[in-house]
Amino acid sequence: MEPHYPAHWEADVVLADGGTAHLRPIRPADADLLRAFYSRLSDQSIYFRFFGPRPRLSDREVTWFTTVDYVDRVALIATIGADMVAVVRFDRIGTENSAEVAFLVEDAHQGRGVAGVLMEHLRAAAKERGISTFVADVLPSNSRMAAFFRQAGYTAQSQFEDGVVRMILDLAATETAREVTTAREHRAEARSIKRLLTPGSVVVVGAGREAGGIGQTVLRNLLGADFNGPVYPVHREVRAVAGVRAYKSVSAIDGDVDLAVVAVPAESVLDVVEECAEKGVKGLVVVSSGFGETGPEGRARQDDLVRIARAYGLRVVGPNCLGIANTDPAVRLNATLAATLPGRGRVGFFSQSGALGTALLQRVAQRGMGISTFVSAGNRADVSGNDLLQYWEEDPATDVVLLYLESLGNPRKFARLARRTSRRKPIVVVKSGGTTQGVPVGHAAPVLGLPDQALSALFEQAGVIRVDDLTQLFDVAELLAYQPLPAGNRVGVVSNSDALALLAVDACVAAGLEPCAPANLGARAGAAEYRRALASLTCEVDAIVAIYMPPVPGDAVEVGAELVRAARESGVPVLATFEGRMGMPGELRVPGGDGDPAKGAIPSYPAPEEAVRALAHVVRYARWRERPHGVFPELRDVDTAGAQAVLAGIHAGGHSGAVDAAELLARYGLDVWPAETVTSPEEAVAAAGRLGLPVVVRSADPGLTHRAGTVRLGLADPAAVRGAYEDLVARLGEGVALAVQRMAPQPSVPTVVRMVDDPDFGPVVSFGLGEVTARLLGDEAFRLAPLTGEDAASLVRSIRAAPLLFGRHGYPPVAVGALEDLLVRVGRLADELPGVARLDLDPVLVGEAGVSVLGARAVIRDPVGPRPDRGPRRLR
DSSP: OOOOOOGGGOEEEEOTTSOEEEEEEOOGGGHHHHHHHHHTSOHHHHHHHHSSOOSSOOHHHHHHHHOOOSSSEEEEEEEETTEEEEEEEEEEOTTSSEEEEEEEEOGGGTTSSHHHHHHHHHHHHHHHTTOOEEEEEEOTTOHHHHHHHHHTTOEEEEEEETTEEEEEEEOSOOHHHHHHHHHHHHHHHHHHHHHHHSOSOEEEETOOSSTTOHHHHHHHHHHHTTOSSOEEEEOSSOSEETTEEOBSSGGGOSSOOOEEEEOSOHHHHHHHHHHHHHHTOOEEEEOOOOSGGGOHHHHHHHHHHHHHHHHTTOEEEOSSOOEEEEOOTTTOEEEESOSOOOEEEEEEEEESOHHHHHHHHHHHHHTTOEEEEEEEOTTOSSOOHHHHHHHHHHOTTOSEEEEEESOOSSHHHHHHHHHHHHTTSOEEEEEOOTTOTTOOOSSSSOOOOSOHHHHHHHHHHTTOEEESSHHHHHHHHHHHHHSOOOSSSEEEEEESOHHHHHHHHHHHHHTTOEEOOOEEOOTTOOHHHHHHHHHTOSSOOSEEEEEEOOSSOOOHHHHHHHHHHHHHHHOSOEEEEETTOOBOOGGGOOBOGGGOBOTTOOOBOSSHHHHHHHHHHHHHHHHHHHSOOOOOOOOTTOOHHHHHHHHHHHHHTTOOEEEEOHHHHHTTTOOBOOEEEESSHHHHHHHHHHHOSSEEEEEOOGGGTTSTTOEEEEEOSHHHHHHHHHHHHHHHOTTOOEEEEEOOOSSEEEEEEEEEEETTTEEEEEEEEOSHHHHHHTOEEEEESSOOHHHHHHHHHHSTTGGGGBTOTTOOBOOHHHHHHHHHHHHHHHHHOTTEEEEEEEEEEEESSOEEEOOEEEEEOOOOSOOTTOSSOOOO
């Protein structure tokens, strides 16, 4: 019987140099591929693999290497185009949990990171098959292979025997191994984007003769930007387009081609991709429409586009996109449909929408801002915002990242990357769809299932500045790009209008900032008055809002110079409402290269409220960046293996859906107070005697716990227990399930802790108060699991009713530290046990001395595949 082919091991991956490859398990049909691969190997590569010369593989050896059982004998291959370029395999040693491992990479592809990514995937497959240790025999002269295993983060032991170094590699995930994997992913994806944004030459396929056509528009924009390299139009019939020599095909071009802009009808795109691959093109920008946005047929065509491009090592921007741009003077790339491209700046800009991208670039130019690079991803079938984050994190030309998102392809990865990038560079996001979740889109990414408030909380956890609209996006970007971050929230207001100064002060108070008494200079104030006021603000400030709105034309140039001087000398951010203008007025600029504004330029806003709103966003971001990164507390009493055994027992017993979570939580150091279900007054009295008085009698139906009047508290004697039981039966009806439970310490605050394993984000922990009003108002906060100590602390403090936990409004202060510890443990459970789809701790009573979990239910499922952003590197 033929072994079951593990299709879930297939993956597209980015290599170290930014190219791509396809990984998959080997098959018997790969015999000819293997022979061809082997024929291209050098003698040295063969010697290192087989410890001796072997000019060719026999038919028996080919059959042995290509026929595996995918359990005890596993092999993965990497292909680029139609060629196999690498193979890695393990063979189990007897019945042990160890396996011999070996790999072989074609000489022409060595140094591209093929072995590293193959080993990551083989390691995951081995763990799936119960393998815990790899054994590798290495010749002493093969120092590169020995170094490779050590640098990959394996815990390795070495011993020399019979002229061979035997390395024993522990497959347990180490922090070093995780860091190595993350670093490799980061470098590879950043380089794949750099190859797109810094081409040495560009071909436009589909550059027609008609003015205004898509292809000719891109061509003219490339030429108009004075691209620093050759531009090749491709047209089957004409000799020149827009005054530039045209070629009949990509293959007919004499020189090398790095980037192809494809503007042909959708049904012809796949042929162009294959032609570009044969030419050695490194990246594609597909502006053509007719793909995922048109329905199932277009989506299938889009999937084929990505599959073929990745198979040949190409990344794809699009399809149905506006294009890409790079304002670097050494590149000068405008491979977009937008004729208006802003000047050079420090802002990287990603937009999913092509049509909106054109408007956004116009707005940037109108404000006098500049950009470093721009990418419009359209249907985002391949290149996404996550890829751009990898690039911009290290890009020395980019200080601020702007994202317009309609969906998230890999939300968990986005959160991880954003949290890391935000520590160095601010990320400002407009996420549309807050009221349209569930509306189908043409992107490759699914619409998110989490409520919009949860998404905002997860952005906040990652340090991302989420704004409501495009105006705010640029308002915040201007301040971040040209002014320093504020050290606090104290704001000085200097104005020549009393009314506008009051508006600024009111806006500060509403935004949680601390305004000083405003310096009101009078309507006729000029440069001298502003100079004195700025030098003698009534208190020490962290930011300055300057308002200059003269009733008649004044000395704007001199006042602007004073504001720029004050910003330079004070070291605090200065922003203005300057004659009601928007953007970067010339009077407030610090000139940079080519007349573009440089660091220190002051942004202007039409109204003081808009300036303060932008400042408030930046203050919150600066405060987030100053917080400790957070660590995952060491929990010595956690028994992960025991919890997994509990889940295995639940599955073995045929249970599914909601189950009691007490035994599971116990493995994570959390005790659930026992409760006994009773069906008569006599059983209730007997249960109270066993549990110990005082007790409560309540509904045992989780669906009724939110209803008022379903609990009787403080029952101190048998008569009270009997009366409570009869009262609840009369209220809820015969046959209702009731439970008896020991009375928790009072006073205490009821809270609710939940975990939902979201199909996109992975496990998300939520927290709120258990009171009816809090539930009705949806006063709930969210964080991605696992939780650091700082995550748990901010989760508790994020709800609006948090003051009730800290001794406000007549409530006693409670053990918030114990509550935070509980949240950390729930987050750890959520992260380690993908078989738990949902967890409800309701209620959790937080008292002065600790927490009491009175009810806990879990929804159990068979985990299907790894969680998002887990396992070895792979492209979406």
